Amino acid sequence: MAVKVMIPTPLRQFTGKQASIECSATTVGEALGSLTGTFAELRKHLYTDEGKIRSFVNVYLNDEDIRFLDKENTHTKDGDTISIVPSIAGGSSKQPKN
């Protein structure tokens, strides 16, 4: 099943600047696993040390939050879009702090 994973701006530095990644998966968890397999740096930004999706990162299958579906076991269909949506706080974005 080919699905598209949309990568948000803050995480694109870990995917070689790609905004979306196509992969083959039957569940959302499988798609994210394939993604973090290819881009290892991404893993710690998506998962806690215990392997849970971080609470400031939401994952959507098409327009639905997977927390309200079957979480990572949510099945995917051909052509589905998975979105990773981390919390961002900027309002006037001060200059870089370091």
Added chain:
Amino acid sequence: MAIPTDTLPKQEVKLSKEEVLRYSRHLIMPEVGLEGQLKLKRARVLLIGTGGLGAPLGLYLAAAGVGHLGLVDFDVVDFSNLQRQVTFSTGDVGKHKTEAAKARLSGLNPTIEIETFETRLTSENALDLFRDFDIIVDGTDNFPTRFLVNDASFLLGKPNVYGSIFRFEGQATVFGYPGGPCYRCLYPEPPPPGLVPSCAEGGVLGVLPGIVGSIQAMETIKLILGSGDPLVGRLLLFDALGMRFRELKLRKNPACPLCGEHRTITKLIDYEEFCGIRGEEAPPMTDGIPEITAKDLKSRQDRGDDLFILDVREPHEYQICNLNGKLIPLGDLPRRVNELDSSREMVVHCRSGKRSADAIQFLQKAGFKKLLNLKGGVLAWADEVDPTMPKY
């Protein structure tokens, strides 16, 4: 459904002849009309932050005739704000943002009342500040304040018009609408400091807050008028580079600690502690990291000491200003470490000293011994050694 703006005592309002002319393009639309314009005039809206998002918010809400605007900000106008904070003029640099914004908005529409609160929003003052307003608009720039705005709005039963931005990407929605989700339903917790790549990845295209803040202004006006479909239960995502808007479902979380069935948050908390930080700019962790000041570095270079300069910023930062060092961005260091000679004494620097401290910790683990962190980075160099060097 209009938001309950009748919870506060309202005096009878009318439009003067000048106001009828001023708002004529609203008045001739049946969706607004005289009744809608009077609702706008009676409305009391509090803007948290007068920066990038606050600029279009303030301008459009003032122009539209929102009768009472509150502005909360503790900051002063900086030269680097002018690229996006279009309320301010070059001559405003150094002035308090609330005062400069009030002057600009009063000039735009002298018929409205503008109240300024030159203060940092805290758990101590938030409820008192919010109480006298109908709608709260969140144009802040940090996680602790966003959670604070959310919780205080919810506890007082006031809608919170939310917008946030990062580089080329924006999010907007309305929280705290009767029966709708809150910010904690979307994100129960903030990211721990340091994990979200915000520092080296900072910056924002100036137009982006203009677009997201305008969406917030539109939603605020719709809430006041009670017309259209408010952005409730929907998270609007805007990708400026791809020029795409997307919409995701935003559900009320039954397990939400603030608005769920089993609430555990019933009053305001310490939000800096909740977000794992003390003070907005936590000092960099420099324990065990040897440092050199910009002045000492200059005198050692003048003496002819053999010092290797490693710059761990990004290439676009190097173009702005540099110390003729070798450029290896922090993120590339692990795979390019073999380009470095561990036998030479090395001064590592970034913009202000945080990333270079991280680089030194990495290099220490890789066996490097002769390492010095340039204290204060290129900013300190510009301040103490070379005043002609541009700062950013």
